[in-house]
Amino acid sequence: MPRRSKPARETYHHGDLRNALVTAAVELVEGSSPEELTLREVSRRVGVNHRAAYRHFKDKTALLAAVAEDGYRALLDAMDQALAKAPRTNAEERLMALAVAYVSFAIDQPARYRIMFGRRLNEDGRFPTLEELVGRAYAVLAGELRAGQVSRQFHLTPVRELVFGFWSLTHGFASLAIVRRLKVKRSLLDAWTRTVFAPFVHGLAR
Amino acid sequence: MPRRSKPARETYHHGDLRNALVTAAVELVEGSSPEELTLREVSRRVGVNHRAAYRHFKDKTALLAAVAEDGYRALLDAMDQALAKAPRTNAEERLMALAVAYVSFAIDQPARYRIMFGRRLNEDGRFPTLEELVGRAYAVLAGELRAGQVSRQFHLTPVRELVFGFWSLTHGFASLAIVRRLKVKRSLLDAWTRTVFAPFVHGLAR
DNA sequence: ACCTGAACACCGTTCAAGT
DNA sequence: ACCTGAACACCGTTCAAGT
Numbered sequence: 194m195p196r197r198s199k200p201a202r203e204t205y206h207h208g209d210l211r212n213a214l215v216t217a218a219v220e221l222v223e224g225s226s227p228e229e230l231t232l233r234e235v236s237r238r239v240g241v242n243h244r245a246a247y248r249h250f251k252d253k254t255a256l257l258a259a260v261a262e263d264g265y266r267a268l269l270d271a272m273d274q275a276l277a278k279a280p281r282t283n284a285e286e287r288l289m290a291l292a293v294a295y296v297s298f299a300i301d302q303p304a305r306y307r308i309m310f311g312r313r314l315n316e317d318g319r320f321p322t323l324e325e326l327v328g329r330a331y332a333v334l335a336g337e338l339r340a341g342q343v344s345r346q347f348h349l350t351p352v353r354e355l356v357f358g359f360w361s362l363t364h365g366f367a368s369l370a371i372v373r374r375l376k377v378k379r380s381l382l383d384a385w386t387r388t389v390f391a392p393f394v395h396g397l398a399r
Numbered sequence: 400m401p402r403r404s405k406p407a408r409e410t411y412h413h414g415d416l417r418n419a420l421v422t423a424a425v426e427l428v429e430g431s432s433p434e435e436l437t438l439r440e441v442s443r444r445v446g447v448n449h450r451a452a453y454r455h456f457k458d459k460t461a462l463l464a465a466v467a468e469d470g471y472r473a474l475l476d477a478m479d480q481a482l483a484k485a486p487r488t489n490a491e492e493r494l495m496a497l498a499v500a501y502v503s504f505a506i507d508q509p510a511r512y513r514i515m516f517g518r519r520l521n522e523d524g525r526f527p528t529l530e531e532l533v534g535r536a537y538a539v540l541a542g543e544l545r546a547g548q549v550s551r552q553f554h555l556t557p558v559r560e561l562v563f564g565f566w567s568l569t570h571g572f573a574s575l576a577i578v579r580r581l582k583v584k585r586s587l588l589d590a591w592t593r594t595v596f597a598p599f600v601h602g603l604a605r
Numbered sequence: 606a607c608c609t610g611a612a613c614a615c616c617g618t619t620c621a622a623g624t
Numbered sequence: 625a626c627c628t629g630a631a632c633a634c635c636g637t638t639c640a641a642g643t
Contacts, residue, residue: 210607228518231635242609243636253636310518312434313578325577350598357575358568358595365571369563372519373533389564392556396602416626437616448628449617459617 211249211260212238215259222260222304227311233258251319257308258320264302264309265326271298272333284341288394289387291337292363296386299367300375306367334359338397347397362393419445421465428466428510429469431519438462457525458534463514467478470508470515471532477504478539490547491600497543498569498596499589505573506581506588512573540565544603561603568599 217238222230232253236243250256275294279287282369299306338355341347347355366389369375377385423444428436432539438459442449456462481500485493505512521529544561548552553561575581583591 212510231636233635244404244610245608245639248607248639307517310574310578311513349597350594353597354591355598358573358599361571361575361595362564362568362599363571365567366563366573367571368516369567369570369575372516374519385560388556389560389567391565392561392602393568393599394555394602396598396600438618439616450619451627451630453618454626 210241210245211237211259214246214256215263216247218256218260219263219305222308223302225304227307230257230260230308254314255319258313258314258323259368260305261309261314262323262326263319264305265323265330268295268309269329269333270296272297272330276333276337282344284337284346285345285394285398287337288359288397289390290340291334292366292390292394293386294384295363296367296370297383300370300379300382303371306371310364310368331356331360340396345399350397350398359394362390366390377387409444413548416445416447416451417465420452420462420468424462424466425469425511426505429508433510433513436463436466436514444576460520461525463518463577464520464529466511467515468526468529468532471536474501474504474515475532475535475539477501478536482539482543490543490548490550490552491604493543494547494565494600494603495593495596496508496570497540498600499592501569502573502576502592503589504584506576506585511575514572516574537562537566544554547603551605556603565600568596572596 211349214235214384218235220228221235232246232250233243235256236246246256250259271294272291275290276287279290289369314320318324334356335352338359339352342349342352366386375382420441423437427441427444438452438456439449441462442452452462456465473477477500478497481496483492485496520526524530541558542560544553544565545558548555548558572592576583581588
């Protein structure tokens with residue numbers, strides 16, 4: 194009587210092949226590098242013919258976009274958590290907490306971060322969800338900078354320019370640290386991040 | 400009697416295949432994207448069997464490193480020229496001139512810039528020349544920041560941290576502008592760069 | 606609906622050979 | 625010394641077919 198309990202799964206596979214592929218891709222990429230992320234290898238890991246992936250992703254770029262989306266969600270979580278722990282009224286300190294969380298995220302998962310920021314994936318506007326997630330990250334930064342202005346802690350430079358500048362600083366820090374293999378010990382990284390950011394963030398104060 | 404003047408070139412090719420390959424690679428990459436830079440296509444352009452490239456480059460990474468070296472030389476030129484035109488004593492203004500030159504370089508040749516900064520090419524320390532050129536770019540920034548401290552215009556934060564911060568800002572600005580396809584008109588870019596940088600660079604002043 | 610096999614046009618890289 | 629042809633092990637992608 195056992196035979197029956199074993200469902201068609203063995204042949205028809207996962208309830209959710211799409212998620213299985215994305216998860217495998219994220220794991221694979223962190224174990225090696227973005228260059229080694231191939232549709233065929235990901236499919237192999239999931240135990241499925243590489244053609245099956247095309248049921249869920251139009252092409253390789255679509256898989257990369259899914260990995261990037263997943264990454265943005267994780268980054269947004271990390272940013273939210275950092276802000277929840279930060280003091281409510283000190284605008285500079287809140288930016289610092291954001292910067293530390295952002296840089297940690299990138300340094301701890303460099304390949305994932307490179308997929309998120311290395312190539313323009315949404316060239317043809319095919320991935321609106323990805324775009325929306327980028328917009329949410331932007332909104333978090335904009336919210337903090339705007340709050341600093343409202344509480345009269347920051348200069349009244351237009352927020353759009355401030356966000357671009359602050360994001361440039363964090364993104365630049367993270368990606369330089371990744372490509373040039375920062376020689377700073379992981380245990381000292383957060384403090385070092387603060388030291389580097391301090392004079393620049395201080396420039397926002399009025 | 401002409402026949403004789405035609406040398407073995409036709410078969411034995413360029414006096415300098417190496418340079419021909421690098422030049423072709425730079426042109427190719429700017430016409431498309433880093434992903435489309437292949438050893439075979441570059442060789443095709445130069446009119447040579449793809450195997451010939453291996454006489455001059457151990458592997459594809461070595462060709463990319465040569466392209467990156469070429470790029471760093473051009474970037475150093477652009478930075479030097481900007482500094483030559485900048486006022487001699489205003490440290491903030493000199494940093495701004497540097498930032499504008501740096502960003503322009505990246506925006507005008509995005510694929511080239513992405514090869515320089517996208518992947519860690521010198522993983523095994525195989526390209527000392529590349530490393531030396533990066534060191535020279537670093538030295539230019541360090542020199543300006545140090546000068547600003549000596550003339551008592553900048554705070555006395557350790558130079559190492561200042562350089563990393565300023566480079567983060569310029570690199571981040573450039574690469575975000577590239578991946579997110581900045582919607583700013585090219586003719587307004589230099590002014591916009593200054594607006595974005597102003598509050599942050601101002602933070603260095605004492 | 607979901608998955609597969611076989612095939613195509615590309616890669617980078619290696620080996621043995623040509624001038 | 626410098627270049628090539630043929631081959632290998634990989635890609636992403638397409639077509640026609642299987643359950």
